[in-house]
Amino acid sequence: MSAVGVSEPPARTTTPEHGVTLAGVLRSEWTKLWTLRSTRWSLLFAFVAMAGLGPLVAAVQMSRWSQLQAHDRLTYDSLNTAVGGYHLSQLAIGVLGVLVISGEYSTGMIRSSLMAVPRRLPVLWSKVIVFAIVSFVLMLIASLISFYAVQAIVTQHHVQHSLGDPGALRTVIGAALFQTGLGVLCVGLGAILRNTAGGIATFVGLLFVLPGISAILPASVDNAISPYLPLSAGTTVASHTFDNPHHLTIWGGFGLFCAYAALAVVLGAVNLLRRDA
Amino acid sequence: MIEVDHVTKRYGEKVAIEDLTFRVQPGVITGFLGPNGAGKSTTMRVILGLDRADAGAATVNGRPYRDLRAPLHDVGAMLEARAIHTGRSAYNHLLAMAQTHGIARSRVTEVIEMVGLEQVARKRAGGFSLGMGQRLGIAAALLGDPEILILDEPANGLDPEGILWIRTLLKRLAAEGRTVFLSSHLMAEMAQTAEHLVVIGKGRLIADTTVSEVVAQASLGTTVRVRTPDPEGLRRALARDGVQISGRERDVLAVNGLSSAEVGEAAAAVGVVLHELVAEQASLEQAFMALTGGQVEFHAGAPSTDGTAQEVAA
Numbered sequence: 001m002s003a004v005g006v007s008e009p010p011a012r013t014t015t016p017e018h019g020v021t022l023a024g025v026l027r028s029e030w031t032k033l034w035t036l037r038s039t040r041w042s043l044l045f046a047f048v049a050m051a052g053l054g055p056l057v058a059a060v061q062m063s064r065w066s067q068l069q070a071h072d073r074l075t076y077d078s079l080n081t082a083v084g085g086y087h088l089s090q091l092a093i094g095v096l097g098v099l100v101i102s103g104e105y106s107t108g109m110i111r112s113s114l115m116a117v118p119r120r121l122p123v124l125w126s127k128v129i130v131f132a133i134v135s136f137v138l139m140l141i142a143s144l145i146s147f148y149a150v151q152a153i154v155t156q157h158h159v160q161h162s163l164g165d166p167g168a169l170r171t172v173i174g175a176a177l178f179q180t181g182l183g184v185l186c187v188g189l190g191a192i193l194r195n196t197a198g199g200i201a202t203f204v205g206l207l208f209v210l211p212g213i214s215a216i217l218p219a220s221v222d223n224a225i226s227p228y229l230p231l232s233a234g235t236t237v238a239s240h241t242f243d244n245p246h247h248l249t250i251w252g253g254f255g256l257f258c259a260y261a262a263l264a265v266v267l268g269a270v271n272l273l274r275r276d277a
Numbered sequence: 278m279i280e281v282d283h284v285t286k287r288y289g290e291k292v293a294i295e296d297l298t299f300r301v302q303p304g305v306i307t308g309f310l311g312p313n314g315a316g317k318s319t320t321m322r323v324i325l326g327l328d329r330a331d332a333g334a335a336t337v338n339g340r341p342y343r344d345l346r347a348p349l350h351d352v353g354a355m356l357e358a359r360a361i362h363t364g365r366s367a368y369n370h371l372l373a374m375a376q377t378h379g380i381a382r383s384r385v386t387e388v389i390e391m392v393g394l395e396q397v398a399r400k401r402a403g404g405f406s407l408g409m410g411q412r413l414g415i416a417a418a419l420l421g422d423p424e425i426l427i428l429d430e431p432a433n434g435l436d437p438e439g440i441l442w443i444r445t446l447l448k449r450l451a452a453e454g455r456t457v458f459l460s461s462h463l464m465a466e467m468a469q470t471a472e473h474l475v476v477i478g479k480g481r482l483i484a485d486t487t488v489s490e491v492v493a494q495a496s497l498g499t500t501v502r503v504r505t506p507d508p509e510g511l512r513r514a515l516a517r518d519g520v521q522i523s524g525r526e527r528d529v530l531a532v533n534g535l536s537s538a539e540v541g542e543a544a545a546a547v548g549v550v551l552h553e554l555v556a557e558q559a560s561l562e563q564a565f566m567a568l569t570g571g572q573v574e575f576h577a578g579a580p581s582t583d584g585t586a587q588e589v590a591a
Contacts, residue, residue, distance in 0.1 A: 019347040020377055028376040035369035036362065103362065111327055111360035112370075112417065115352075116377040118326045118343040276328040 020117055022126070024055060028116075029126040033134065036103075046092035050142035050175070053085035055149035056260060065157050076159050078239035079168055083143055083175035086238055093135055093179045094207065097186025098199035100127050101268075105194040110117040114277050117198055124269055128187050135183040146174045152259045167240050170250070174237035177254065182207075185261035191268025225250035233257045278303055278470070279425060279458060281325060283333035285460055286319055293319040294480040296333070301458045301475070306451045308471030308488070309460040310565065316480040317460040318357050321429050325354050337425060349378050349421030357416035357429035357460075363403030367394055367413050370402060375420055388416040393442075407434030415443065425456040444470050464565035468492065476565075494564050501532040501540045504553035514547040515540065528552075 033039055058081050065073070101124075104110040117123050151160040163169050186203050195200045207230055214226045223246040226232055232244075236253030247253060278559050279301035286293045288412045294316040311317050322328040324335045326342035334341065335354055361370050371385045389398045392412040397405065402413060411434050418426055425449075432440045447470060451457045461467050467474065468488055476484040484491075505511050508530055512522055520534040532540055537556040544551050 019350075019379075021379065024377045024379050028373045031369060031373040031376055032362075032365070035366065035373070036364045103364075107362045107364075108358055108360045109362040109365075109370075111356055111358070112374060114327060115325055115354055115360075116349055116374050118336060118345060118348050120343075276322070 003274055009229050018157070020119070020122070022122055024125040025117055025122045026130060029123070029130045033100065033130055038099065042092045042096040042099075043134070046096075046135075046179075047138050047142045048088040049088035049092065050085035050139055050179075051145040051149075052080045053088050054146035055153060057081055057084055058150040058153040062153055064155055073157075073159075075241070077241045078154045078159050079147075079161050079165075079171045081154075082147040083171055083240075085142065085146055086139075086175045086179055086235075089139065089142070090179055090182055090207075093139070093183050094186045094203045095200055097131060097135075097183040098190040098193075098203055099196060100131055100187055102189035102194060102196040102199045106196055110277055120272050121269055124187075124265070124272055126189055128184055128265055129185055131183050136156075136176050136180040139179045140173060143172050143175045161240075171238060171240040174239075174250075174254070178234045178238045178257070181254070181257050181261045185257075185264050188261060188264025188266075188268040192264065192271055194271075210245050227253070228256065230257060230260050233260070278339075278456060279335070279337055279427070280339075281320065281324065281333075281335045284320070284323055284330045284335055285332040286316075286323055286328060287331050292480055294323070294477070297477065297480070297482055298333075299475045299482060299485050301425075301456055302473070302529050303456040304451060304454050305468055305472040306447055306457040306459065307473040307475060308467035309475050310459075310464065310467055310475070311462065311477040311483075313462050315462075315477045317431055317462075317477065318479075320477070321354070321356065321427055321458075321460065325352070325356075338532075347378055347421070349374070349380070349423065351421075351423055352425045352427060353418030353421060353423035354427040355411075355418045355429060355431060357433065359410060359414075361402045361410070361413060362415075364401055366399050367402050367405075367416070368398040370413070371417060371420060374417055378421060382419060384420065384422075388419045392416040393421060404495060408436060411435055411439070411443075415446075423455070426450060426458065428457075428459040430461055431459055432461065432463075440466070464491075464562050491564050499536070500557045501537045502529060502536060502553070502555045502557055503532060503540055503544075503551060504529050505544070505549055507549050510547065510549045511544055511551075512543050514543045514549060514559060 104113060113123050114120055154160050161168050189202050190199045193202060210229050211226060211231055214222045214229060226244050227248045233248055233253040235258035236248055236250045248256065281297055281299050282562050284297045285295050291568060297320060308396060319558050324342060327483050368385065376566050389395055392415050394416065397409060411431060415431065431443050435443060447457050471488055474486050474488055474491060504526060508528055511530060515522060515532060521530045537554055541554055
C-alpha cells in the first residue's frame with residue numbers, strides 16, 4: 001500500500017480483443033455465486049435440509065409405527081417422506097435466488113456488472129442459468145441421498161419403494177425440478193424488485209401466504225383457486241401421492257409453475273433494460 | 278475520445294443535467310469540475326450507459342457505451358459510489374469482472390500489484406477503508422488496459438501519499454496517449470493534475486477551457502499590496518486608466534490592474550519610498566468561484582469579464 005512512485009508501467013498490451021461472450025458472463029456469474037460466504041452457507045443449508053429432513057422424519061415415523069392408525073399405515077408414502085426435505089430447503093433456495101440479484105443492487109455491484117456487460121440481458125440470463133444448474137444439481141443429489149436413506153429406514157416395516165416403481169424416479173427428480181423453478185422465479189423477483197427485503201417478502205407471500213388466504217375462503221372457492229397457486233402448482237412434480245384431491249396434473253401443474261417463473265424473469269428483464277442502474 | 282452531445286437527464290421533476298455538450302480529447306487529463314450536486318456523476322453515468330439520457334447522446338470512440346463489444350478494453354471507469362459487493366474479496370471481484378471479457382487471471386494479479394493491494398486482496402472488500410476502496414476501484418478500471426479512463430473523484434479518501442500516487446499514475450496514463458477524464462469538486466487538486474477543464478454548475482456547461490487559462494484569469498485579479506510612508510505621492514504616481522487603488526490602512530495601498538514590477542518602477546520613477554511590496558495572487562479556488570459565480574450573474578443578465586476579475590480581487 002505504500003508505493004508512491006508507480007513502479008512498472010501497466011504494459012499497454014495491444015489487447016487481442018476478447019469482448020464480452022455469454023460463456024464469459026456465465027463464468028463470471030459462477031465465480032460471483034461461489035465467492036460469497038452467504039451463498040455457500042445458504043446452499044449448504046439447503047443441501048443438508050433436503051438430504052436430511054426426510055430420513056429424520058422417516059426414523060421418527062418408524063419408531064412410532066405401532067402407534068399409527070391403520071389408515072395412516074396403509075396410505076404411508078415413503079416417497080413423499082423422501083422428498084419432504086424441500087419444505088425446508090425451498091426457503092434457502094428462494095431467499096438465495098432473490099439475493100443473487102438484489103444483493104448486487106444493495107451493494108452497488110450491479111453498476112460494475114452492467115459496465116462490464118452494458119447490454120445487460122446476458123447478466124440476467126447467466127444468473128438464471130447458473131443458479132438453475134446449481135440448484136438442480138445440488139437438490140438432485142440431496143434428493144437421491146434422502147431417497148436411499150429413507151428407503152433403508154422404512155424397510156423394517158416393508159413400506160419401501162425402489163426407483164423403478166411408477167412415479168418414484170419422477171418424484172425424486174421432481175423435488176429438484178420444483179426447487180430449480182423456484183430459484184428461477186426468485187431471481188426474477190429480485191430483478192423486478194431490486195430489493196432484498198421486498199423480494200423475500202414477495203417470495204414468501206406468493207408461495208406461503210396466498211395458500212393461507214385461499215384456505216379461509218369458502219371451500220368451493222378455495223378448491224377452485226388453490227391448485228393454480230404457485231406452491232401447489234409447483235409441487236405436483238415433487239409429489240408421489242396427493243392428500244388433497246384438488247390439484248393439477250403433474251406436468252400441467254409444473255408447467256404452470258414454470259410459466260410463473262418465466263413471467264417473473266421476463267418482467268425482470270424488461271425492468272433491467274428500461275430502468276437506470 | 279468521449280463526446281457528450283446535448284445531453285439532458287432528469288430524475289422525475291429534477292433536471293440533473295441540461296443540454297450538456299463537450300468533448301474529452303485523448304492524450305491529456307481532462308478535469309470535470311463543478312460544485313457538489315452539479316451533475317458530474319450523472320454525466321459520467323450517462324456516458325457509461327448506466328443511466329439513459331432523456332435527450333441527446335453520449336458516445337465513446339464514436340459509439341454509445343451500450344454498443345461496445347468489449348467495454349472494459351475501451352473504457353475503465355470508477356464511480357464515486359462503491360460498485361463492489363461488500364462480501365466478496367478484492368481478488369474475486371476483479372476476477373468476476375475479468376471473466377466477462379476473458380481477461381486472464383494474471384492480469385488480475387497485475388492490477389492488484391499496480392494499486393498496491395496485494396496484502397488485502399483476499400479479504401472482504403466490505404472491510405476496506407475508503408482509500409483501499411478507491412484503489413480497488415482504480416484496479417477495476419485498469420483491468421482491461423483501456424484507452425479511456427473515467428474516474429469520479431478518484432482522490433476521495435486517499436491520504437496525501439495516495440493522492441500523489443494517483444496523480445503520477447494518471448499523468449503517465451495520459452502520456453501514453455489515453456483519454457483521462459476525472460471529476461473533482463476541488464479546483465486545487467485539478468490544477469495539479471489536469472490540463473483541460475470542463476466546468477459545470479447546476480447541470481449546465483460553464484466553461485470548457487484549459488487549466489492555464491483559469492490560472493491566467495486568477496492572476497488577472499492579482500492585488501499588489503504596497504506599504505509606503507507617502508501614500509498620497511504613490512497614488513498620484515500610479516493614477517491612470519484601469520488602475521484601482523484603495524487604502525486599507527493609512528500607509529498601505531491595495532493596487533489592482535498593475536503588476537508588482539510596474540508599481541515598483543512607478544514608485545522609483547517619482548522617488549517614493551516603499552517599505553513593502555507584495556503581490557497577492559487570487560487563489561485558484563477564488564478563480565473557480567469567479568468562474569461559476571460569473572455564470573450565475575450572466576444568467577441574471579449582468580456584467581463583463583472585467584467585473585468578474587475585480588470580484589476575484591475583492
